[in-house]
Amino acid sequence: MNLLDRYGYSLNVVAMLLWPLSLLFSLVVRLRRLFYRWGVLRSVALPVPVIVVGNISVGGTGKTPLVVRLVELLRAAGYTPGVISRGYGGQSGQWPRVVTADSDPLQVGDEPVLLAQRCRCPVVVGPDRVAAARLLLDRHPCNVLLSDDGLQHYRLQRDIEIAVVDGLRRFGNGACLPAGPLREPPARLRTVDFVVGNGATRSGEYLMVLCGDRALNLADPDISVALKSFQSGTVHAIAGIGDPWRFFDHVRRARVRILAHPLPDHHDFKASDVRFLEDLPVLMTEKDAVKCRAFAPDNAWYVPVHAQLDADFEQQLLKRVAVSAMGKGIMLNHWNTNRRRGAQLRAGGLPVNEVNDDGTETAGYSGMPGQQGAADIRQGAPGADL
Numbered sequence: 001m002n003l004l005d006r007y008g009y010s011l012n013v014v015a016m017l018l019w020p021l022s023l024l025f026s027l028v029v030r031l032r033r034l035f036y037r038w039g040v041l042r043s044v045a046l047p048v049p050v051i052v053v054g055n056i057s058v059g060g061t062g063k064t065p066l067v068v069r070l071v072e073l074l075r076a077a078g079y080t081p082g083v084i085s086r087g088y089g090g091q092s093g094q095w096p097r098v099v100t101a102d103s104d105p106l107q108v109g110d111e112p113v114l115l116a117q118r119c120r121c122p123v124v125v126g127p128d129r130v131a132a133a134r135l136l137l138d139r140h141p142c143n144v145l146l147s148d149d150g151l152q153h154y155r156l157q158r159d160i161e162i163a164v165v166d167g168l169r170r171f172g173n174g175a176c177l178p179a180g181p182l183r184e185p186p187a188r189l190r191t192v193d194f195v196v197g198n199g200a201t202r203s204g205e206y207l208m209v210l211c212g213d214r215a216l217n218l219a220d221p222d223i224s225v226a227l228k229s230f231q232s233g234t235v236h237a238i239a240g241i242g243d244p245w246r247f248f249d250h251v252r253r254a255r256v257r258i259l260a261h262p263l264p265d266h267h268d269f270k271a272s273d274v275r276f277l278e279d280l281p282v283l284m285t286e287k288d289a290v291k292c293r294a295f296a297p298d299n300a301w302y303v304p305v306h307a308q309l310d311a312d313f314e315q316q317l318l319k320r321v322a323v324s325a326m327g328k329g330i331m332l333n334h335w336n337t338n339r340r341r342g343a344q345l346r347a348g349g350l351p352v353n354e355v356n357d358d359g360t361e362t363a364g365y366s367g368m369p370g371q372q373g374a375a376d377i378r379q380g381a382p383g384a385d386l
Contacts, residue, residue, distance in 0.1 A: 274297065
């Protein structure tokens, strides 16, 4: 448990002592945002719609699975999406960097590699998201961009802002760093276009539920088993994500007994982290599996999750994207798009444009049914973070 987890989610002596610094931090971030609004600091507009998926708190809230779902949604609507990200934890000496499914997560970060594997669309990373976006648009004919994180990266102008909130932990003690877990004051949520609650919602928010009931073998991902098949014994559960206990609770809900091993977010895994004296299965998140596949034991498994979203949120988002696209002169051929989508739905799948290592795209099908509906997801529990 890090310092913020220990002191940032309650009112305590440490938080109170740090409160003056939090007030100063809050003032600085407010002024910085105003400077961009007033034009004192310059921002850069792009020729395609930009959707920023971020949060106002430190740590994982479920942004990555939401980005994956939005890529699927936009592609099914006829758009050609691309993804940019900071590449947090990447040790590359050169930015921005194009990311493929085979990229080294130590160089470009674990989440971008996961996005490249799951989204099958162009992914570019770099601390300067404007430079990353320009590189992506120079190399690929994308007509909409998603920024994984970057809500506070105001130099990149955005058309749509989506803030993801941990439905249970919310905002901790409500203080900004360093006394609390917030990057910006809670009032910032009143200025975004959509607020998505992971696992639970409050008024004005849209629900997201993360689901995943199967485990895939790290050595051979073609081998998968039901998560509940581990109920007969005990497993080692490893999580190096923003909130490891979300993953542990997800596994426990499948009635699996675990030995929990929480690790820091973006942990630099070594073989000793996934090998134990007890000959027990090892379960981990998909994000951690990206860094452990080369040295994981044969009994190591990861649990991929997917996001189920409120149907109204998906419809409202597509409307906003269409308006933004038209404002930038981007017109979809709806007759061809609808005809293609109808043929694909009759075949039982949504379109998937696979991006090869050389950047070319190959049309294919995901084998998945159409959009998720809203039925029954309002009662969902918080799922596992990627």
